[in-house]
Amino acid sequence: MNYLLFRFTIDYESSDPNMNFRIDPNDGRVMVRKELDRDSTERHELLILAIDEGRFLFTITSTCSI
Numbered sequence: 001m002n003y004l005l006f007r008f009t010i011d012y013e014s015s016d017p018n019m020n021f022r023i024d025p026n027d028g029r030v031m032v033r034k035e036l037d038r039d040s041t042e043r044h045e046l047l048i049l050a051i052d053e054g055r056f057l058f059t060i061t062s063t064c065s066i
Contacts, residue, residue: 005054011047021046030064
């Protein structure tokens with residue numbers, strides 16, 4: 001029995017309101033949706049959520065700096 005079933009998501013409201021990035025909900029790979037402009041934004045900080053959908057139902061957060 002698999003007790004850890006995670007779904008990955010980005011907290012768009014607090015860390016990516018322009019939705020420049022997307023994340024694969026199954027494996028957590030972060031990808032760019034559109035071309036980024038370093039002159040307008042030098043650094044991006046994404047809040048990544050790993051939501052347990054298995055037996056224990058908890059959420060882990062991490063920051064991804066780009």
